[in-house]
Amino acid sequence: MSKRNIAISLPSTGEEEWLATKESILSGWLTQGPKVAEFEKQFAQYHGVKQAIATTSCTTSLHLILVAMGIGPGDEVLVPAFTWVATANIVMYCGATPVFVDVDPKTNNIDISRIAEKVTNRTKAIIVVHLFGLCVDVAAVREKLPPQVKVIEDAACAAGAKIDEKYAGSLGDAAAFSFHPRKVITTGEGGMITTNDEDLAVMMTKLRNHGAEISEEQRHQGPKPYLLPDFNILGFNYRMTDLQGSVGLSQLAKLEQFIKERQRWAQYYCEVLADIDWLGLPEVPANVSHSWQAFVLYIDPQKAPMTRNQMMEQLQELGISTRPGTHAVHMLNYYKTQFTLTDADYPGARACNDNTMAIPLHNKMNADDYQYVVNALQMIV
Template sequence: MEKRNIPIGLPSMGVEEWEACREPIESGWITQGPKVKEFETNFALRHNVKHAFAVSNCTTALHLALVASGVEAGDEVIVPAFTWVSTANAVKYCHATPIFVDINIETFNIDMEKIAEKVTSKTKAIIPVHLFGLCADVAAIKRRFPNLKIVEDGACAAGSALNDIPAGGLGDIGCFSFHPRKSVTTGEGGMLTTNDDEIAVRLDRLRNHGASISEEQRHHGPKPYILSAFEMVGYNYRMTDIQGAIGVVQLKKLDSFIDERQKWADFYKEELKDVKWLKTPEVPEGYKHGWQSYVTYVDESIAPMKRNDIMELLQQKGISTRPGTHAVHMLEVYAKMYNIKPNDYPEAFKADQFSMSIPMHNKMVKEDYEYIVQALKAI
């Protein structure tokens, strides 16, 4: 086949998103306002939760979730060793200690059987990550550790579900990302979800400097001299109304985006089944995968070449790939800070070294998928 150029990810946006920006721009209300509120309302409805709060990105969502959960200096928070660095960074923002737990290499998610040995009297929360769009088994974690706060890192998991319960409503607080590589995007942006009314009040105030009166309430109220009251130290983690307007449009497309990705996940699964050195992802019964990424595993013991060489070869053919993500315990900052060795978390180490994400996004066409399959089979 003729050489193609296929990026690892590409946002699916068009005229509707462009037009959606008109209203906030023309009205002059471009900071957090009515469009953000509409986006939050629709997101909460789609994910079957009582409250949703839009923020600047998923990292700030994680930070606020931990603060609202009472995490502070001296506390410990359980995080998987294989995840994007922000999961651990958010713990450090609270002056707490991230305690790494190895993963299950079959799902790339935190290994349930290894959490218990890391829980101590200092443990305040657990952050299960729904990596690549596959939910972690939050229900089992809650049953095992009912006294710990569960903060879902659902950066990749908009639209994902476990036993028909959407991500974001499985734990105490859910955190989502709208980065351009996610299924739906607002450029940058994040969302917090919760069913806890008290936590909801704290999240709403914390994202807006700690103010107990929102900007919208203040500007539209009958008493223009009233300023916000501040009863806590908060942060400026708000989303703009331009982003909110885009999010409203993108959210309407979420389910069709996931359905399309599921179709091509099935295609990859079938077409690559005879490529014995390449393990494709499994979806356990009861799980709805959001397919933020399609992450495979290269078995170098039988592969014709090393993973990195395969990735370079595919790049030469115009096919972009990436490692699934990184093992946080192997990053210099955490390895030095806690004197961690790569093999201290062997499954995370393997995922770091041998995972390979191949292109899957809603701008791809049939010929792209066929070209990728052909290239992999030809190696």
């Protein structure tokens, strides 16, 4: 094969995003303003929720959700053991305790059958992660929980994903999305909260802006230039800029197109790689519309001709960028030390940590790129 260079992911941006940013720059309104407000409105409408609140990242979105829910010292929050570290970190930020739940290696998502055994009288919430864009069955999760336990969606990877025709972000009490460049749509950095709880939305909106009782728009556009907000709560500066909001609007308009293209090529991968017996392909239930933030394989260590890491090195030499799916948080040194954990404590998460491999799938790839990746995988013996 003639060598190609194929990135694991590339943001699909172009002239529309450049012109949108230019418009914001020329307007003079660069911080949070009308473009962010419009992005929030359209994002909420797309995902079928009442409220959307733009932030600086998915991490800060999750942090705002927990703080607004009153979660703090003495509380426990259930977290899947296989996820990006931020999902657990934000529980620690609040002084609460993350309680890990193992995952199902077939889906990489939380093992719903293991939830009930982790619930105590201190459990205040569960964070379900729609990993790589595959929605968790939140209705089934709720059946395992006492009614007072809040369900929070870490939908970092799941903009536009659906289960039973309901969008990610509309399934739990609140959800957090990411617009990092590896996501299906991007604003560079940035995040979004969605919720149908009006009171929670009001609290998070205040917390996002230092705890101010009135918004920046009210201050700057109102008839009383001397007006300053009162502060009754301790808040944060988690505001998105209008530059990012402008890019977000352009990207959101392309989300459906991006997902359809990713779904088509994910199906191609599944069809042409099905005969490789050591390769575990993603499983997608019939009632789920996967958004395919990433296409993640499972390398069977008992059957594969080499280890996952050796395979990644070989593909790298061919110009194909790969990554582990993500990491098992209980295997990270901070959490191992903090909670006296061992690698073997969560075998499903450990298996995913050691054996998952994301291969390139993004909206900048063409048919020749996909064929090159397939050929490279078929040549591994």
